[in-house]
Amino acid sequence: MGALSHREYGPWAGFRAAFISAGRIAGVEQDDTAGPYQTCHDRPCLSACPAHALSLNGYDVPRCLAYLEETPGNNCLAGCRARFSCPYGTAFRQSRDQASFHMRAFTGWNDDT
Numbered sequence: 001m002g003a004l005s006h007r008e009y010g011p012w013a014g015f016r017a018a019f020i021s022a023g024r025i026a027g028v029e030q031d032d033t034a035g036p037y038q039t040c041h042d043r044p045c046l047s048a049c050p051a052h053a054l055s056l057n058g059y060d061v062p063r064c065l066a067y068l069e070e071t072p073g074n075n076c077l078a079g080c081r082a083r084f085s086c087p088y089g090t091a092f093r094q095s096r097d098q099a100s101f102h103m104r105a106f107t108g109w110n111d112d113t
């Protein structure tokens with residue numbers, strides 16, 4: 001299992017919605033390529049996350065959110081530290097402004113709250 005990451009694009013995907021289809025969708029190919037997580041020796045994402053929300057079992061979203069809420073001044077709101085530590089897909093990294101925008105959308109916070 002582990003973190004969702006692509007060998008070329010790294011961990012720079014986010015999902016805002018999902019839908020189910022009984023059949024295949026034309027033009028959408030399944031990618032069975034193994035991600036880098038199983039063979040990544042250093043796994044810097046595990047030590048970069050101050051909440052230990054990433055593990056070999058995957059990403060613990062409630063644990064991440066609890067850390068963000070309970071730790072004022074944490075610098076994850078400038079971008080997930082685990083994602084930024086990933087050595088894969090660095091050419092596709094979000095800017096800090098983009099990452100901050102998505103983190104605030106993820107938490108449901110914005111500058112007005």
Ligand code: SF4
Nearest residue numbers: 049064076080081082
């Ligand atoms: S946002 Fe922070 S607490 Fe959440 S997974 Fe990323 S590094 Fe861990």
